[in-house]
Amino acid sequence: MFREMRRKAQQLNESECIEILENGSSGVLAVSGDDGYPYAVPLSYVFSDGKIYFHCAKNGHKLDGIRKDSKVSFCVIGRDNVIQSEFRTMYRSVIVFGRARILEDEREIFNSIMTLSKKYCFDIAEEKHLAEIERFKKALCMVEINIEHITGKKSKDD
DSSP states (O other), rough: OOOOOOOOBBBBBBBHHHHHHHHOOOOOEEEEEEEGEEEEEEEEEETTTTTTEEEESSSSSHHHHHHHHHHHEEEEEEEEEEEGTTTTEEEEEEEEEEEEOOOOOHHHHHHHHHHHHHHHOOTTTTHHHHHHHHHHHHEEEEEEOOOOEEEEETTTOO
């Protein structure tokens, strides 16, 4: 179903892919957009329990795409170091293929936004996390990506 990587010597193993997902601060989500055009959008996310979670508004292009077709891809760049003197780049990246699900259960929504919030604001007291979540929860939508395939690639001499 999914293509094999052409340059197998540059393929990352699963634990290296997971490390990039765990440590990344942003990624690019691609969904089926309007009129057959792909729609890719950068966003903040959290990788937890083998799934990817992100938040968004309750309406918009990204959710329209997910509602039309739950198949998505998500890319995270773990390293992107340009070495000018050698005309090359040292890189590591991961692409996830999966199905997006708009969360509706209040407990799932709360748990996923709390996990996301703590990832980015880890030095903030829990009461402040709770206050922010309460403040924005009516406008907040949480989406879960169930991973079906994951692949990662690194530069040749990494």
